[in-house]
Amino acid sequence: MILFPAIDIRGGKCVRLKQGDYSQETVYNDSPSDMAKEWERQGAEYIHVVDLDGAKTGNSLNSEAIRQITKAVNIPVQVGGGVRTMETVDAHIANGVSRVIIGTAAIQDPSFVKEAVANYGEKIxxxxxxxxxxxxxxxxxxxxxxxxxxxxxxxxDIGVKTIVYTDILKDGMLQGPNFDELYVMNKASDLDIIASGGVSTAEDIVKLKNMDLYGAIIGKALYEENLSFETALEAVGNEKTNYSLYGRR
Structure with a gap:
């Protein structure tokens, strides 16, 4: 199972929100790219980035900060938040993003999702x-x-291979993921499921791994130092083997 340290960007800075509430923001680092380098140094093999401004407005307002992250690290970066047009997808891929995550548009513009998958396959x-x-x-x-x-x-059905599943009521609460919903989602298809929201202890990580999830995103627990990334890697096994960039380990 792959662990993804999260970097949420708002106003060009690395922040965290509580339950997605934009009025409950904590700034953790003025430089998202420095934060990415630190996670790589600690052993991360993939970085998860969210453009919070993009998620709210539909415009990719932090593209330069994201480009700086992909330049700063030697590991793949996946990015979501405000990805609602092919122009945004194209721009992220051009900026060195390995996997682009579509959110709201999956409901509001299904044809866009189909086009993105047709153009970029497993990079979506x-x-x-x-x-x-x-x-x-x-x-x-x-x-x-x-x-x-x-x-x-x-x-x-349309060919998507990877899903990031977030339970909003768990996000930023340090109370553990919604294991029941994740179990249902993981058993409903053969898609690779990445758990997001509430992952805060080594026990959470072990349980997710035992559920055969593809990955888990860790955010606030790392930044609040409730959980060290070293401990998280130990919990997942930290097998330093070659891995498929997009497939199940």
């Missing part, structure tokens, strides 16, 4: 952000009537 992932099992959009500010598992199955 989709973020399913859910509240009580229903998909949320627009930087988590709106909740739809679409069941997360129904969206998952449609994405499987």
């Amino acid at each position: 992932a989709v973020s399913i952000d859910a509240r009580n099992g229903f998909v949320a959009t627009d930087g988590w500010t709106e909740t739809t009537d679409v069941k997360a598992v129904k969206l998952l199955r449609w994405l499987d």
Whole structure:
């Protein structure tokens, strides 16, 4: 299982929000690229980046900060937040991003998701952000009537290979992931599922690994030093073997 340290960018800085609430922000580093280099130094094999401004506005406002991250590290970087047009996808790929994560557009513009997958294949992932099992959009500010598992199955049908699943009510709360929902999602298809939201202890990581998840994103627990990345790697096994950039380990 791959561990993804998260770098959330707002206003060009590395921040964290509580339950996606833009009024509850903590700044952890003025330089996202320095933060990325630090995670690489500590043994990260993949970086997860979210453009929070993009997620809220639909415009990729932190593209330069993201480009600096991809230049600063020698490990792959996946990016989400505000990816709603092919121009944004193209720009991220051109900036050295290894995997682009589409969120809100998966509900609002299905044809765009199909086009992105047709053009870039496994370099496209989709973020399913859910509240009580229903998909949320627009930087988590709106909740739809679409069941997360129904969206998952449609994405499987059109050729998506990787899903980032976030339970909004768990995000930034340091209370553990929603294991029940993750189990349902992981068993509903053969897609690679990356758990996001609430991962805060070594026990969480072991449980996710035992559920055969492809990956787990860790954010606030690292920045608040509730969990060290070294401990997280130890929990997952930290096998330093060659791995497929997009496939299951």
